[in-house]
Amino acid sequence: MIPTSGSYRLTNIRLHRSLTPGLAATFNSDGFALVDMSVADGKISSISAHGKPNVAGDAIDLAGRIVLPCFVDCHTHIDKGHIWPRKPNPDGTFMGALNATGADRTARWSAEDVARRMDFSLRSAYAHGTRAVRTHLDSVPPQEEISWPVFEAVRERWRGRIDLQAACLLGIEGVRDKAWFERLAKRVAGAKGVLGVVTYMVPDLEELLDQVFAQAIKRGLDLDFHADETDDVAAISLKKIAEASLWNGFEGNILVGHCCSLARQPDLEVFDTLDKVAKAGLAVVSLPMCNLYLQDRRNNNTTPRWRGVTLLHEMKERGIKVAVASDNTRDPFYAYGDLDMLEVYRMATRILHFDHPVGDWPKAVAVTPAEVMRLDGAGTLAAGGGADFIVFKGRSWTELLSRPESDRIVVRDGRAIERQLPDYAELDELMV
Numbered sequence: 001m002i003p004t005s006g007s008y009r010l011t012n013i014r015l016h017r018s019l020t021p022g023l024a025a026t027f028n029s030d031g032f033a034l035v036d037m038s039v040a041d042g043k044i045s046s047i048s049a050h051g052k053p054n055v056a057g058d059a060i061d062l063a064g065r066i067v068l069p070c071f072v073d074c075h076t077h078i079d080k081g082h083i084w085p086r087k088p089n090p091d092g093t094f095m096g097a098l099n100a101t102g103a104d105r106t107a108r109w110s111a112e113d114v115a116r117r118m119d120f121s122l123r124s125a126y127a128h129g130t131r132a133v134r135t136h137l138d139s140v141p142p143q144e145e146i147s148w149p150v151f152e153a154v155r156e157r158w159r160g161r162i163d164l165q166a167a168c169l170l171g172i173e174g175v176r177d178k179a180w181f182e183r184l185a186k187r188v189a190g191a192k193g194v195l196g197v198v199t200y201m202v203p204d205l206e207e208l209l210d211q212v213f214a215q216a217i218k219r220g221l222d223l224d225f226h227a228d229e230t231d232d233v234a235a236i237s238l239k240k241i242a243e244a245s246l247w248n249g250f251e252g253n254i255l256v257g258h259c260c261s262l263a264r265q266p267d268l269e270v271f272d273t274l275d276k277v278a279k280a281g282l283a284v285v286s287l288p289m290c291n292l293y294l295q296d297r298r299n300n301n302t303t304p305r306w307r308g309v310t311l312l313h314e315m316k317e318r319g320i321k322v323a324v325a326s327d328n329t330r331d332p333f334y335a336y337g338d339l340d341m342l343e344v345y346r347m348a349t350r351i352l353h354f355d356h357p358v359g360d361w362p363k364a365v366a367v368t369p370a371e372v373m374r375l376d377g378a379g380t381l382a383a384g385g386g387a388d389f390i391v392f393k394g395r396s397w398t399e400l401l402s403r404p405e406s407d408r409i410v411v412r413d414g415r416a417i418e419r420q421l422p423d424y425a426e427l428d429e430l431m432v
């Protein structure tokens with residue numbers, strides 16, 4: 001339906017207000033406007049209200065179908081992805097996930113194993129319409145020596161199709177070994193990566209955070225934390241990160257993931273934390289599918305009674321940048337998933353109530369994570385910008401979010417791509 005080359009004009013398509021900055025059009029109560037969009041030389045040459053005359057190319061009438069910019073997935077773990085068949089989570093708990101993954105990493109994560117699973121993940125993400133991915137890389141010794149070179153090679157292979165970023169991942173106690181952490185930060189900087197740690201309530205948290213910020217400032221790195229992935233109300237490391245950012249005068253971007261415990265804390269505590277997060281300019285990403293899976297799982301005889309996600313509405317209300325992302329895929333932290341950001345958005349709509357009104361929530365899978373990842377122009381559709389978009393069947397939110405949209409059309413640089421999901425059987429030999 002979409003030409004594979006040349007210039008063309010898509011007429012009668014629906015674009016969303018939150019993802020088309022400055023577009024002069026009439027938007028309905030769902031936030032959609034009917035427009036015509038011209039594409040030439042891999043770029044969007046014009047967007048105008050539907051029905052206005054336009055000269056360039058052949059017109060293709062899409063009968064009101066929704067078109068969204070390609071997705072940006074700012075929090076994944078493609079180094080862990082797809083190990084489930086050989087290392088499942090024995091009981092679905094967070095500790096079960098941590099222990100199973102650690103054992104698998106020690107035993108199995110050779111460069112080839114990591115590279116092949118990463119490539120599999122990226123092929124899925126690309127086919128689903130994602131254009132940029134940030135992954136965390138387990139960086140506890142000796143894995144950092146294996147996974148960072150693999151990441152650099154994979155990023156190079158995928159250049160032009162997926163912008164791949166990486167952040168190191170280690171428990172905050174790992175920072176206590178100053179010499180080793182300094183070497184890691186240098187390695188991360190050498191790979192143009194992001195400095196990341198997992199924070200929880202250790203007695204010397206503030207001191208360790210200061211070391212993390214000192215390394216980031218010294219090397220000009222952005223920061224990416226996993227914080228408070230627990231229901232423990234005493235877990236306030238999000239607040240500690242905000243305070244550390246303020247007293248260190250940090251000027252880079254900071255993304256904080258999870259922040260589950262915040263949803264369990266009393267309002268006064270929550271408001272104090274959110275004020276500091278807003279003041280420090282932190283961005284927060286929620287991982288709704290993973291949180292739903294791992295949080296409030298006590299034993300086999302109980303039903304979960306909370307959703308596990310953090311307070312995105314209250315954050316957005318305060319002007320804090322908020323995103324949602326995939327997190328884990330088919331590994332002990334999450335048994336399912338395929339790096340499909342439409343699935344993430346669909347699940348977020350249900351779990352986090354991204355509706356009534358939808359408002360500008362679509363930014364959470366597009367322009368907001370693009371800003372956090374410093375990807376200029378990604379996550380929006382505008383004249384002069386790249387023609388990287390997804391054409392869906394749905395003509396409204398209720399149509400778009402009710403079906404998997406497996407037959408969506410993904411357009412990159414103006415051309416419809418071959419959407420081939422990799423076959424699971426490809427990984428069989430790594431799973432024995």
Ligand SMILES: [Zn+2]
Binds near residue numbers: 257327
């Ligand atoms: Zn994560």
